[in-house]
Amino acid sequence: MMSIQDLLLGERQALIRTRLDLSGRVIAADLAQELGVSEDTIRRDLREMASAGLCRRVYGGALRLSPSTTSMNERIGIAGESKAALARTAAGLLPAGATVFLDAGSTNHALARALPTGADLTVATNAPAIAAALLERDIATIQLGGMVDARVGGVIGTSAIRDAEALRLDILVLGVCGIDQDAGVTCYSFEDAEFKRFVAQRSRSVLISVTNDKLSIAAPYSVLPLSRVSRAIIEADADATQAAALAAAGIDILRAV
Amino acid sequence: MMSIQDLLLGERQALIRTRLDLSGRVIAADLAQELGVSEDTIRRDLREMASAGLCRRVYGGALRLSPSTTSMNERIGIAGESKAALARTAAGLLPAGATVFLDAGSTNHALARALPTGADLTVATNAPAIAAALLERDIATIQLGGMVDARVGGVIGTSAIRDAEALRLDILVLGVCGIDQDAGVTCYSFEDAEFKRFVAQRSRSVLISVTNDKLSIAAPYSVLPLSRVSRAIIEADADATQAAALAAAGIDILRAV
DNA sequence: TGAGAATATGCATGATTCGGCAAAGCCGTC
DNA sequence: GACGGCTTTGCCGAATCATGCATATTCTCA
Numbered sequence: 004m005m006s007i008q009d010l011l012l013g014e015r016q017a018l019i020r021t022r023l024d025l026s027g028r029v030i031a032a033d034l035a036q037e038l039g040v041s042e043d044t045i046r047r048d049l050r051e052m053a054s055a056g057l058c059r060r061v062y063g064g065a066l067r068l069s070p071s072t073t074s075m076n077e078r079i080g081i082a083g084e085s086k087a088a089l090a091r092t093a094a095g096l097l098p099a100g101a102t103v104f105l106d107a108g109s110t111n112h113a114l115a116r117a118l119p120t121g122a123d124l125t126v127a128t129n130a131p132a133i134a135a136a137l138l139e140r141d142i143a144t145i146q147l148g149g150m151v152d153a154r155v156g157g158v159i160g161t162s163a164i165r166d167a168e169a170l171r172l173d174i175l176v177l178g179v180c181g182i183d184q185d186a187g188v189t190c191y192s193f194e195d196a197e198f199k200r201f202v203a204q205r206s207r208s209v210l211i212s213v214t215n216d217k218l219s220i221a222a223p224y225s226v227l228p229l230s231r232v233s234r235a236i237i238e239a240d241a242d243a244t245q246a247a248a249l250a251a252a253g254i255d256i257l258r259a260v
Numbered sequence: 261m262m263s264i265q266d267l268l269l270g271e272r273q274a275l276i277r278t279r280l281d282l283s284g285r286v287i288a289a290d291l292a293q294e295l296g297v298s299e300d301t302i303r304r305d306l307r308e309m310a311s312a313g314l315c316r317r318v319y320g321g322a323l324r325l326s327p328s329t330t331s332m333n334e335r336i337g338i339a340g341e342s343k344a345a346l347a348r349t350a351a352g353l354l355p356a357g358a359t360v361f362l363d364a365g366s367t368n369h370a371l372a373r374a375l376p377t378g379a380d381l382t383v384a385t386n387a388p389a390i391a392a393a394l395l396e397r398d399i400a401t402i403q404l405g406g407m408v409d410a411r412v413g414g415v416i417g418t419s420a421i422r423d424a425e426a427l428r429l430d431i432l433v434l435g436v437c438g439i440d441q442d443a444g445v446t447c448y449s450f451e452d453a454e455f456k457r458f459v460a461q462r463s464r465s466v467l468i469s470v471t472n473d474k475l476s477i478a479a480p481y482s483v484l485p486l487s488r489v490s491r492a493i494i495e496a497d498a499d500a501t502q503a504a505a506l507a508a509a510g511i512d513i514l515r516a517v
Numbered sequence: 518t519g520a521g522a523a524t525a526t527g528c529a530t531g532a533t534t535c536g537g538c539a540a541a542g543c544c545g546t547c
Numbered sequence: 548g549a550c551g552g553c554t555t556t557g558c559c560g561a562a563t564c565a566t567g568c569a570t571a572t573t574c575t576c577a
Contacts, residue, residue, distance in 0.1 A: 149423075162423070166405040
């Protein structure tokens with residue numbers, strides 16, 4: 004039996020980095036106790052990692068450097084932090100051993116990046132960028148095949164649906180273009196809507212994470228009625244009336260931290 | 261009777277590699293006891309494997325280079341400039357309108373990054389990271405589907421082959437693990453070799469770009485004989501004797517600038 | 518400004534590593 | 548079969564490293 008204190012040096016730092024990625028901050032004293040080493044050792048680790056540009060050292064611990072270090076996050080831009088907050092919350096809702104589908108979209112890309120390295124999940128996706136992020140985190144990945152739609156950033160259409168037929172999912176994390184109490188979940192492309200609907204049929208539950216700008220938006224093509232959505236994660240400062248409307252439709256509402 | 265300590269050098273290293281793949285970490289002292297050799301021998305093995313890029317050496321043992329910390333970014337970083345030079349030269353060899361396949365691998369990832377935005381190409385790939393780079397450059401992309409092999413960084417196996425059946429390629433840009441005038445093009449995984457061979461059948465020409473460390477390397481699994489390779493791009497300072505050997509096999513040799 | 522926590526620095530210690538060296542095994546040649 | 552060259556391996560000593568502790572310094576917060 005391997006106990007937590009028998010970590011090799013590199014492993015300890017990798018674990019700290021994962022912790023940083025996940026929650027954005029670590030506290031030296033907590034890490035020391037948790038990993039069974041002295042605070043000095045943790046501080047040395049943090050100092051090293053900071054000088055290697057992997058985190059920012061602060062009094063008492065360390066912080067993740069602002070998400071502008073990676074190319075994709077730069078593209079996500081200003082909305083990055085709120086998306087990352089949604090993503091961290093969503094990451095906590097994926098149980099070990101689950102088979103999950105991450106639909107294309109920047110919100111789900113953030114979720115892929117929020118997953119801890121080596122997470123015990125099998126994740127299928129139609130978006131190459133998401134698959135690449137999953138691979139970097141050493142997570143079992145299934146990539147759907149076909150011509151990639153540049154607007155969606157993922158594979159849709161017949162080949163994707165054919166590949167998706169082989170899947171049996173515990174959780175579908177849906178990228179949504181709009182959600183509205185009357186129109187339900189909607190998106191901007193007919194084929195994309197068709198694809199999402201198909202994947203939803205193959206999944207036991209449907210999870211969506213919704214930025215504020217998607218609330219009360221009805222896009223042209225209908226994806227699912229609200230009754231098919233199991234759970235929604237909304238931003239910490241999301242409008243209470245709209246949240247209540249979704250909850251009234253039977254959706255389990257979670258606010259991101 | 262062959263016991264565990266009668267392993268040949270290569271076998272021992274292969275076993276260590278398996279162990280690394282499996283659990284992500286090995287401890288020198290444990291391996292020494294388990295394999296019945298001295299710790300010095302294990303350390304020598306680990307040192308060799310580390311300098312061959314197969315693991316990361318840490319105090320007390322070694323770790324798998326986990327994609328999160330090292331994989332693409334660092335592998336690109338280490339040999340970045342020479343790979344970028346190969347990539348620039350290769351990019352110039354893809355004619356407008358062509359249908360191209362970019363095989364998984366850091367060299368081809370560099371090629372994808374070297375392509376100009378909006379290039380008039382249709383590019384198929386089995387590697388999500390490459391597909392993501394192509395999408396960022398607004399290039400028509402076809403992604404093969406299936407379970408992604410973490411070591412290869414791309415999809416291989418039956419589903420990938422099934423998807424590849426639909427392709428008819430002008431140029432296959434092959435990622436090679438080794439090229440040798442006797443062994444031909446070789447790689448480290450049986451399934452990967454099988455996949456590459458299949459794609460090669462569907463392509464009118466085969467292009468490879470070869471870093472110096474791949475020259476005169478014969479990996480375990482044979483991919484193609486040299487006669488099937490149309491063109492090879494080698495580094496500016498590649499060994500002249502080895503270049504001549506490839507040219508003698510009928511390969512069109514180009515030196516990168 | 519002062520109390521208390523957090524940090525940097527130097528040092529001791531035990532474990533690990535590196536380089537060189539020699540013994541043993543393997544190979545081809547004479 | 549004997550010989551020399553080559554590789555692999557184990558062992559030794561010196562050097563290096565990771566870690567914890569003690570001490571002086573710096574920082575935060577009230």
